[in-house]
Amino acid sequence: MAKAGDPRRRLLVLVPCPYQGHLNPMLQLGAALQSTGSFSITVAHTEFNFPNQSNHPQFHFLPIADGLSDADTSLRGFVSLVLKLNVNCKTSFQESLTRLRERTDWQEDIACIIYDGLMYFAEEVARELKIPCIIFRTCSAATSSLYNEYPQLQEEGFIPLQDSKALEFVPRLHPLRFKDLSIYKFEGFENLLPLLERSSQVGSSVAFLLNTIECLEQSSLMKLRQAYPVPFFTVGPVHKIAPPLSSSLIEEDESCIAWLNKQAKNSTLYVSLGSVASIDEKELVEMAWGLANCQQPFLWVVRPGLVHGSEGINLLPDGFAEIVGERGRVIKWAPQQKVLAHESVGAFWSHCGWNSTLESISEGVPMICTPCFGDQRGNARYLSHVWRVGLLLEDMERGEIERAIKKLMASEEGETVRQRMTDLKREVIHAIKEGGSTYDFLDELVKYINAL
Known part of the structure; x- marks a missing residue:
């Protein structure tokens, strides 16, 4: 692998999707590539959810004018917002890159643009400016492979999905059922x-990067390698190969680590449903x-917005804090990687976003799986039925919750799950x-980019 101090440093421009679950791995990838000594990193980011640059002094930042109104960003429609970004950002990104290349004091060439597949406007700009892009x-390889199947499933009449078929297996995608689709x-x-469909097209991209591990998804990776030339x-997992960095868009409550220090080994359940998913007040109770x-x-973790339009913590039922006492700690946001690495944490009740899934696997923490939307359903299916390192909990009912926690944390079956994890x-x-495999692929990636 290239070592720090290599005199040749070329510029990589990263274009993340401006949501926490997408921003984290992109910045971690940038930090991993920068740590090889071969590259400097510029992050081209939308004005929406623009990161705190002071947390990332090692990167340059290039704001992209996104043309979003307050009404656009206040609405909770992820799909409509991403579509609008792809329309609004193309021209401003192209103009910013052109100015960057024309600066007389700029000593570095742009080696390539690495973009989140959802930000496909970056691929269009790279093609027009004749800059290599990756x-x-x-998401997981399984999810990427699934996206390629949607057009054929629609052609075959399986989409729109019918509730009557929810528990049936999807053709060509075993073990996924129709209810597991995003x-x-x-x-x-x-x-x-x-x-x-558009975000899965490589277009003029010269390579395909995935935040996954060969040993975890061999069959899905084989499908993808057959599908893309x-x-x-x-x-x-990119968070394990990158130097530590803080990319949270929400302030992390570090005081929870001192509380974890007082708990017995493997005794504590960590609960977080991620940065975007929401539940209703009844489910919170x-x-x-x-x-x-x-x-x-x-x-x-009860973050603001977990219950739409609420701080969340203010909706906890009367008497809850008194009954729980020091046994429970409720916070607005956690330094999740530190929490999962803590020896007192014995299980993770999660929404099963791909970052959370990889972070839990990396620390050997078995999971309770409550997927909310999108790829979380498929991830939960793999965790519970393929890798068998998690228990599926879809019914947010107090008795079911209690049984699932005790099964995972205080039974022989739970110990077997823990051993697999x-x-x-x-x-x-x-x-x-x-x-x-990951070490070697990062090394090969550095050499590949430098040969472009």
Whole structure:
């Protein structure tokens, strides 16, 4: 692998999708590539959700005018906002890059543009400016492979999805059922389908990057390599190969680590449903009483907006804090990687976003899976039925919650699940060490970019 201090430093321009689950792996990838000594990093980011630059002094930032109104950003429509960004950002991104290349004091050439697949306007600009570009998918290989199947499923009449078929297996996509698809009960799926199809096209991209691990998704990766005529680099989990960085868009409550220090090894349940997913007030109350009744210590993230339009914590039921006492800690946001690496954490109740999934696997923490939307359903299916390192909990009812927690954290079956997750952690450690697949792919990627 290239070493720090290499005198040749070329510029990489990263174009992340401006949501936490997409921004994190892109910045981690940038930090990993920069740490090789071969590149400097410029992050081209929309004005929407623009990161705190002071947290990333090692990067340059290039704002992209996105033309979004307050009304656009206040609406919770992820698909419509991403579609609008792809229309609004193309011209401003192209103008910014052109100015960057024309600066007389600029000593570095642009080696390539690495863009999140959802920000496909970047590929169009790269093609027009004749700059090499590489697509980076922040989801799993299984999810990427699934997106390629949607057009044929629609042609075969399986889409729109029918509730009567929810539990049936999807043709060519075993073990996924129709209810595990990202478009299941997704309002406005007619806009989602073309977005997923367009974001999966490599276009003029010269390579395909995935935040996954060879040992975890061999069959899905084989499908993708057959489908795309470009080199594939599996560089996950990127958070394990990157120097530590803080890319949270929400302020993290570090005080929870001191609380975790007081808990026994593997005793604590960490609960977080991610940065975007939401539940209703009734589900929040059922979660609260399930946690209160399970008798396990817990660290629960109740972020503002978890219940739409609310701070969340103010909706916790009367008597909850008194019953739980010091056994539970409720915070607005956690330094998740530090929490999962803490020896007191014995399980993770998660929405099963891909970042959370990889972070939990990397630390050997078994999971309770409550997917909310999008690729979370498919991830939960793989966690519970393929890798068998998690328990599926779809019914937000206090009795079901209590039973799931006790099963995972205080039963022989739960111990078996924990052992399987420990085995997966061991494979991740091997992958990121010298001679492992991720280590080798990062090395090959550096050489590939420098040869462009």
